[in-house]
Amino acid sequence: xxxQWLYAxxxxxxxxxxxxxxxxxxxxxPQPGEALVRTRLLSLDPANRAWMMGKTYRDALxxxxxxxxxxxxxxxxxRVSGLAKGDIVEGDWGWQDYAAVPARRxxxxxxxAPIELLIGPLSVTGLTAYFGLLEIGQPRPGDTVLxxxxxxxxxxxxxxxxxxxxxxxxxxxxxxxKCDWLTRELGFDAAVDYKSDNAFRALRAACxxxxxxxxxxxxxxxxxxxxxxxxxxxxxxxxxNVSQYDVxxxxxxxLTVPGLVVVKRLRLEGFIVMDFYDRRAEAEARLARWxxxxxxxxxxxxxxxxxxxxxxxxxxxxxxxxxxxxxxxx
Ligand SMILES: NC(=O)c1ccc[n+]([C@@H]2O[C@H](COP(=O)([O-])OP(=O)(O)OC[C@H]3O[C@@H](n4cnc5c(N)ncnc54)[C@H](OP(=O)(O)O)[C@@H]3O)[C@@H](O)[C@H]2O)c1
Numbered sequence: 554x555x556x557q558w559l560y561a562x563x564x565x566x567x568x569x570x571x572x573x574x575x576x577x578x579x580x581x582x583p584q585p586g587e588a589l590v591r592t593r594l595l596s597l598d599p600a601n602r603a604w605m606m607g608k609t610y611r612d613a614l615x616x617x618x619x620x621x622x623x624x625x626x627x628x629x630x631x632r633v634s635g636l637a638k639g640d641i642v643e644g645d646w647g648w649q650d651y652a653a654v655p656a657r658r659x660x661x662x663x664x665x666a667p668i669e670l671l672i673g674p675l676s677v678t679g680l681t682a683y684f685g686l687l688e689i690g691q692p693r694p695g696d697t698v699l700x701x702x703x704x705x706x707x708x709x710x711x712x713x714x715x716x717x718x719x720x721x722x723x724x725x726x727x728x729x730x731k732c733d734w735l736t737r738e739l740g741f742d743a744a745v746d747y748k749s750d751n752a753f754r755a756l757r758a759a760c761x762x763x764x765x766x767x768x769x770x771x772x773x774x775x776x777x778x779x780x781x782x783x784x785x786x787x788x789x790x791x792x793x794n795v796s797q798y799d800v801x802x803x804x805x806x807x808l809t810v811p812g813l814v815v816v817k818r819l820r821l822e823g824f825i826v827m828d829f830y831d832r833r834a835e836a837e838a839r840l841a842r843w844x845x846x847x848x849x850x851x852x853x854x855x856x857x858x859x860x861x862x863x864x865x866x867x868x869x870x871x872x873x874x875x876x877x878x879x880x881x882x883x
Contacts (some may be wrong), residue, residue, distance in 0.1 A: 555579060555649055555651045556575070556576075556649065557575075557620075557648060557649040557650075558573045558648035558649070558863065559575075559576055559617060559620060560614045560615070560616055560619075560620045561615070563616065564605060565801055566801040567800075567867075568799060568866065569866055570598050571835075573862075574595075575646075578581055580650075581651065581652065581653040583630055584632065585632050586587075586633060586655055586656055587633065587653045587654060587655050587812055588628045588632065588633050588636045588642070588653070588656065588659060589628065589629050589651060589652075590626040590630045590642060590651065590652050590653075590654055590659070591627050591651055592605065592626045592649065592650055592859075592883060593625050593626050594672040594675075594755075594879045594881055595622055595648060595880040595882055596622060596672050596877075596879055597622070597862070597865045597874075597878040597880075598622065598623065598677075599793060599798055600793070601620070602866065602869075604720065606798070610827075619647040619648060620648040620862070621648075622732050623643065623645050623646045623677060624645070624647065624672075624882075625662070625668060625671050626647055627639060635656070636659065640661050641668065642659045642661050642662065643671065643676060644658050644660065648859065648862050650883065651857065661771075666841060667857065669853050669879070670841075670844070671878045672820060673853070673877035674853075674877060676837075676841065677826055679704040679837070679840045680829065680833060680836055680837070681826040682711040682714055683710075683839070684824065684826060684828075685834065686698070687823075688793075688829065689788070689790035689822050690788050692717075692765070692766045693765070694713055694720065695720070697765045697766075698711075698721070698722050698723070698767075698768065699766070699767045699779055699782075700712050700722070700725075700765075701724075702726070702793075703726045703735055703741065703770055704726040704731035704735055704875050705770065705869075705874065705876070706874075706877035708724060709739060709876055710851070712724050712739060712741050712787060713739055713740065713843075713849050714843075714849070715739050715768075716741075717843065717848055721762075723759045723760055724745070725744070725745050725746075725752075725771075726747070726872075727746060727748050727872040728747075728872070731744075731747050731872075738850065744759075745759050747778075753865070756778050757782060764779060764787060765783075765788070766788050766790065767779040767780075768790045768792060769794075770793050771793070771795050772795070773804065774796070775796070780819070783813070784817070785818060786818050786819070786820075787819050788819070788822070789820065789822070790822065795869075799870040830882045851877070852875060853879065854875055854876045854877060855878075856878070856880050857880075859882045861880055862880050865878055865879075
């Protein structure tokens with residue numbers, strides 16, 4: 554039996570359990586050039602919701618197809634040279650127990666690490682934080698680095714890597730509990746609850762020397778606040794726009810952006826983590842070393858059971874996760 558979640562219908566406004574439909578079907582037979590993979594862990598990513606809005610860096614999801622998503626699994630049968638039963642692989646075969654996947658869409662993982670680290674910290678999440686901060690943000694020791702969605706998967710790693718790079722680190726997150734966790738457990742110098750009434754004043758107080766690098770995971774009001782606190786020649790690493798994914802229509806955007814960018818000579822640069830995959834091994838080796846040395850905490854937020862995938866994704870837009878959210882399928 555292959556249990557699957559289908560993408561059932563395009564949401565109007567927020568995603569709900571009705572966005573998805575449960576199906577039980579036969580386990581597929583791999584064809585020549587394919588491997589049959591059993592899912593171990595599913596990655597839940599805000600981008601899963603963005604794919605419902607239309608074409609992004611990939612084609613839009615189509616109702617009726619298996620809900621797409623990044624996953625880690627084990628090869629149970631291979632009709633491909635270079636992959637054997639028992640190999641651990643990653644790919645985007647989506648929300649299901651089993652998939653017959655063409656070899657070109659699978660990456661064999663040979664890193665000696667717990668499988669939970671391969672679903673985020675030593676994969677997409679860690680690489681996004683690493684390259685987005687170090688290559689796009691270009692932090693220098695002593696800089697003030699601000700990161701939004703700081704208690705999430707990417708944000709929590711960005712802040713810690715910025716500390717390793719010798720920066721002063723400030724995060725924004727929803728609620729006091731997450732903010733306390735950032736300063737007490739992850740070594741952030743300050744954290745600001747962006748939902749509080751006095752968020753702008755608190756952010757200004759937390760960044761007395763202004764902001765040199767802003768790692769933007771959210772867009773929306775936090776981007777607005779950050780731009781007005783940026784220093785001359787500051788860098789904004791545009792990683793994502795989570796505040797605008799789970800809505801019927803994205804907002805009109807901060808109308809003052811162009812003026813601030815001109816006057817402060819800012820550089821705003823977007824990136825997609827795959828742009829850096831030719832340097833993946835180097836980055837993963839450094840991330841693994843920092844984790845092993847205890848300098849980088851890889852916080853995992855794992856829900857058990859494929860049944861819980863919709864709930865796990867919906868929760869990302871309610872802020873129910875801390876660190877990397879994933880679902881354990883088997
Ligand atoms: N460019 C790339 O290649 C790349 C790769 C991976 C991820 N990303 C992007 O990186 C960002 C973070 O992804 P992630 O996987 O690490 O997710 P995540 O931060 O673990 O989860 C999403 C978080 O966003 C916050 N959030 C939800 N709605 C919000 C809103 N309206 N305003 C502000 N914050 C809100 C929530 O935290 P609070 O409780 O703090 O609100 C939630 O925990 C996303 O924008 C994603 O698209 C980009």
